[in-house]
Amino acid sequence: MARNLFAFIAPLMLAPALFGCSASAPPTLPPLSAEALAAVAQNPPVPREDLARAVDTLFTDPAAGETRAVIVMQDGHVIAQRYAPGYHENTRFVSWSMAKSITGVMIGMLVSDGRLRLDEPAPIPAWQRPGDPRGEITLRQLLQMRSGLRHAEAISPPYKSDEVRMLFLDGRDAMASYAEDQPLQYEPGRKWVYSTATSVILADLAARVLAPAPDPESRRRAVADYLRTRLFEPVGMRSMLPEFDASGTLIGGSLIHGTARDWARFGDFLRNRGAVAGAQLIPRQWIDFMVTPSPREAQYGAQIWLNRTPTSGKPALFPDRGPRDLFGCLGHLGQFVLVSPSRRLVVVRLGKTEEDKLEPVTNRLGELVSLFR
Numbered sequence: 001m002a003r004n005l006f007a008f009i010a011p012l013m014l015a016p017a018l019f020g021c022s023a024s025a026p027p028t029l030p031p032l033s034a035e036a037l038a039a040v041a042q043n044p045p046v047p048r049e050d051l052a053r054a055v056d057t058l059f060t061d062p063a064a065g066e067t068r069a070v071i072v073m074q075d076g077h078v079i080a081q082r083y084a085p086g087y088h089e090n091t092r093f094v095s096w097s098m099a100k101s102i103t104g105v106m107i108g109m110l111v112s113d114g115r116l117r118l119d120e121p122a123p124i125p126a127w128q129r130p131g132d133p134r135g136e137i138t139l140r141q142l143l144q145m146r147s148g149l150r151h152a153e154a155i156s157p158p159y160k161s162d163e164v165r166m167l168f169l170d171g172r173d174a175m176a177s178y179a180e181d182q183p184l185q186y187e188p189g190r191k192w193v194y195s196t197a198t199s200v201i202l203a204d205l206a207a208r209v210l211a212p213a214p215d216p217e218s219r220r221r222a223v224a225d226y227l228r229t230r231l232f233e234p235v236g237m238r239s240m241l242p243e244f245d246a247s248g249t250l251i252g253g254s255l256i257h258g259t260a261r262d263w264a265r266f267g268d269f270l271r272n273r274g275a276v277a278g279a280q281l282i283p284r285q286w287i288d289f290m291v292t293p294s295p296r297e298a299q300y301g302a303q304i305w306l307n308r309t310p311t312s313g314k315p316a317l318f319p320d321r322g323p324r325d326l327f328g329c330l331g332h333l334g335q336f337v338l339v340s341p342s343r344r345l346v347v348v349r350l351g352k353t354e355e356d357k358l359e360p361v362t363n364r365l366g367e368l369v370s371l372f373r
Contacts, residue, residue, distance in 0.1 A: 032056060039082035045074055046371045054368040055080050058349060063360035065334060065353025069093065069260035073346040074372065076268050078261070084351075092239055092257040093350045096331030099242075100199045101290075102231070102266070103252035104143060104303030105274075106223075107202050108286035109230055111139075115209040118143075122205060124180050137188045139205070142198050143302035144294035150185035151195040154355070163196035167254060173246040176204035192296035192311070199253030199303065207249055219248030235269045235276050237262040254332075260348050267329070267337040267346035270304075291327045305330050318366035326369065334361050343372040 032049060036056040044051050051072070058067045059082065068087045072080035083089070095102075110116045118140050121127070127134035137147045155161045162182075165171050171178025179197035186193075203223070210222040224242060227250075232240045239262045243255035258266075269275075270290075274282035290302045299310040299317070307317040307326035317328060322340075329337040334353035339346050347368060353361050 029053070035082075039070075040080045041078070044079040050371055051080055051368075054364070054371060055082055058361070058364050058368075059084060061360065061364065063357070064364055065351060065357060065361060067334075067349060067351040067353075067361075069348065069350040071260050071264040071346070071348040072368070073264050073268060075344045078264070081260075083260075089259060089261060090239075092241060092259055093263070093335070094331075095256040095258070095263075095329075096254055096333065096335050097196065097199075098263070098329040098331040098335050098337060099251070099256040100196075100253050100303040101270070101329040101337075102227070102256055103199050103202050103206075103250070104290055105231060105282060105286075106206055106227060106252075107139070107143065107303075108274075108282050108290070109226075110206060110209060112283055112286065116205060122201070123208065124201070124205070126180050133184050133188075139202075140302075141189050142202055143290075144192070144296070145194055145198055145300060146189050146192050146294060146296050147195070147198055147201075148184045148186040148188040148190060149179075149182045149193075149195070149198070151182060151193055151197055153194050153196060163253070166197055166200065167251070174249075175200045175245045175251065176247065176249045180204070190296070192294055192300065194300070196253035200249060200251065202303075203250035203252030206252075211248075216244075216246060216248030220244045220250075223248075223250050231281065234279065234281055236265050260350055263329075263337050263350070264346050264348045267339045267348065270327075271339045271341050271344070271346055273341075291325075301327065304328070316362075318362060318369075322366055322369050334358055336361075336365060338365060338369065340369065340372070343369070345369065345372050 032052050036052045039055055040048050040052045055070050058064055058070055068084045070082050111118055116139055119138055121135055122137050122139050122142055141147050151162050153163050158164050166175050166178045179200045207219040207223050210226055211219040237258060239259040241257040243251045245251060270287060273284040273287045274280060290304050292301055293306060293308060294300045297311045298308045299306050305316045305328045307319050307322045309319045316330060323342050325342050326340040334351050336349040349365060
């Protein structure tokens with residue numbers, strides 16, 4: 001009887017140990033394709049297969065939508081580069097809101113030149129009439145998205161959204177006028193409201209101080225030449241193609257085109273606090289200002305997103321696991337230029353993923369960044 005009882009109990013005693021061994025076994029990952037491995041340099045500073053897999057999932061995970069290009073740079077060197085079929089190193093990709101960060105740098109150069117002043121009222125003629133409360137809005141408040149101007153971004157239905165109306169409907173020929181005609185909804189400086197129209201106002205200010213005449217062609221040429229000679233050529237971003245509206249205003253919140261490599265070069269320029277090959281193109285303090293949290297929103301600086309826990313709403317990046325110093329140029333449909341100075345890292349992801357499905361993309365990018373220490 002005792003022997004029979006032991007025979008019954010023994011397997012039950014062994015079961016937890018057997019289960020534990022089975023549970024602790026690492027999952028078997030599928031082998032990487034030749035294309036995935038070929039996208040990564042031979043001797044990257046992190047395990048090659050891990051990096052190749054992190055890049056590969058951005059292209060192969062259905063939840064990530066459509067990834068068209070990925071670039072990973074460390075210390076200014078490309079260590080991973082991959083394109084989806086139909087895209088290549090000479091393809092220009094649309095910026096969408098990544099353009100805002102270029103506009104922010106341009107404004108910083110004009111402040112450094114003495115053409116604009118950060119803490120004085122923005123010189124918009126329509127706001128300077130006696131009694132107009134918009135005359136109190138400063139350049140700093142515009143850069144930090146806390147002007148107080150009425151604006152509704154990305155609302156439904158889309159044709160009522162202010163950035164859609166400005167870009168494609170009744171405001172499309174004179175975007176700055178559309179943006180600057182909006183009344184105050186909040187006291188200047190009091191509330192953070194993300195606004196593509198604000199970046200167009202900044203672009204208009206650049207044209208006003210740079211153009212020798214107010215006609216559209218003079219405005220377009222003056223801003224295009226300034227960007228080319230002061231930023232794009234010195235940084236090596238020779239593919240960059242900015243768009244202008246019919247009044248000659250840079251569409252500085254949405255429409256600057258460039259190759260993935262050039263977007264990575266822009267990220268590396270920001271990583272180096274505005275320096276290229278030892279030449280300081282903009283004061284370091286301006287880049288520091290851009291990546292300092294806005295007083296009204298912890299995850300936003302001046303025309304750039306920060307890897308911080310948001311004051312309100314959902315995180316734009318991954319503050320729970322990414323480096324605190326990471327910041328990013330982010331654009332509609334999943335455009336990312338991510339920069340971490342402490343990890344000497346730039347990651348670019350360009351593609352097309354619907355806004356309400358971006359979380360898997362952000363998670364994958366967080367996993368990629370976490371490979372680096």
